[in-house]
Amino acid sequence: MSEITRRDFFTRAAGAVAAFGFAAGESVQGAARLGGRMGRAGQGGAADLVVVGGGLAGLAAAITAADLGARVRLVDKRYKIGGTAMGAGGSFSAAGSRQQKARNIQDSPDLHFQEANRIGRGRADPALLRLYTEQAAPTQAWLESLGVEFDPKSPRFAPEHELYSVPRTSDAKGGGPGYIQVLGRQLDRRIADGRVTLAGETTGTELVVRQGRVVGLRVTDDEGAGAAIDARAVILACGGYGANRAMVTRYNPSLARALTIASKYATGDGIRMAEAAGAALINMDLLVPYFAGVENPLGSGRTMMNSLISTIVPFFRGDIWVSREGTRFVNEDSPSPDERERALRGIPDAAVFALFDEAMLKANKPPLASFDAHLAAGRVVKRAGTIAELAGAIGVPAARLVQTIDTYNGYVEAGRDADFGRKDLIRIAQPPFYAIVASGVIFMTGGGVKTTTKMEAVRSSGEPIAGLYAAGEVQGAAQWMGDGLMGGAGNGAALVYGKLAAEAAVAAARA
Secondary structure (H helix, E strand, C coil): CCCCCHHHHHHHCCCCCCCCCCCCCCCCCCCCCCCCCCCCCCCCCEEEEEEECCCHHHHHHHHHHHHCCCCEEEECCCCCCCHHHHHCCCEEECCCCHHHHHCCCCCCHHHHHHHHHHHCCCCCCHHHHHHHHHHHHHHHHHHHHHCCCECCCCCECCCCCCCCCCCCEEEECCHHHHHHHHHHHHHHHHHHCCCEEEECCEEEEEEEEECCEEEEEEEEECCCCEEEEEEEEEEECCCCCCCCHHHHHHHCHHHCCCEECCCCCCCCHHHHHHHHCCCCEECCCCCCCEEEECCCCCCCCECCHHHECCCHHHHCCCCEEECCCCCECCCCCCCCHHHHHHHHCCCHHHEEEEEEEHHHHHHCCCCCCCHHHHHHHCCCEEEECCHHHHHHHHCCCHHHHHHHHHHHHHHHHHCCCCCCCCCCCCCCCCCCEEEEEEEEEECCCCCEECECCCCEEECCCCCEEEEEEECHHHHCCHHHHCCCCCCCHHHHHHHHHHHHHHHHHHHHHHC
8 A cells, every 4th residue: 555645745635625516426636736845824725524543433434535525635643544453453343244144143233232331331322332333234344345354254252352142243354454454445546536635744733613613624744844724524533542641641540550552643632622622522531441461662651462461361270460459359260351351440550460370380371472581581570489579579568468379378278269259269389479560451542522423523512513523532432332341343433433424524514
């Protein structure tokens, strides 16, 4: 896929605003070309629709709007498209999908809605959630029509999140990057025929508002030059704030020191711009941490997919987990990801230490990728001759940790875990003793721009802001996930809502 930078943007940007009166798919080539530096007065140009963010939601929006006949300006702060999807898996949950029908799996959008609402503790916006469950299968079919391929073994039960009652999750080949590869090719075709202009290395800084209506976007390029793009509507699709430590600290202080796996570009730009333009924010108190990961690279406050310790849960027998206080906080063998994720919220800094002994290490596969290298480095994996020494190595109260281990070993002897009901009980007794230093992980942020089912951003009064739409994580994942993490709905909702936002924006402009 071609990567169009800021410099390409200067030579390819379209000129004056075009009316929406042309038929869907009609060519819009022949627009005046834009010359000069971006920062010069009047050089921002114009479009029918500006889409901010080149991830899944933004690409779905740009492609859909172009196919409906709109002239689209796609703005992304990176030098290439992809957003958070470039580091994500490819899961997509949909009831009534082609994959389910091929395997005679009985399912329905209503059942999907009920189960999602259960996982989210009833905190999701019911209208938005129902819209997702109804539109997921048609959107997945649309993706396939564009060329996205899903694993032929799909759908599956997805144990990385709370399970649905039926196999509902399909996986795009190539994971998140697999979506981007296909959508990128589709975008290139629309760039080639003049329907889309891509401005890479360009950051949206402020929405242009006149008489209560959003009529454009101010941007800054990678060299600091600024300009304004006139537009009939703006779709914010620029992600959440998982990489903005200040915002996490402000809205979710208990997770201020949690690791993040969010794209480093997920800095809450769209949320900030929308709020400044009068949009209401919602669910800013909700942020569900994933269980769990180790810091990688060291000192970064971040983690990576290969540094998650999720495999400890089903495959490593005997370990126990303690908090900074040196005490257990959950049934370590619970089959419920939701139970573990909720438990993280009740411990200091969502910090987790997975403890085990030499006998367990020999009896199991390594509990962490590159375990031996981590052990040699001594930062992520700690080893000590006694439990008290191990406590000192990980910075928890020694007397409390010794008491925790003694109590737990007593439960092993009695055959009953009186604290959390764990069934698989194994003594921690053979030195040396080990600890993996881990933390809850911020994948998606729950709070964001409140929207209608047409993806219109709304004021605190509930009145839509004319010309302003939001799609994907910028809405806050809790609007459809509620107070939980719903399998296959990170990618799925971004694509569904991005497509719907474009349809609504084009329809409103035509009307």
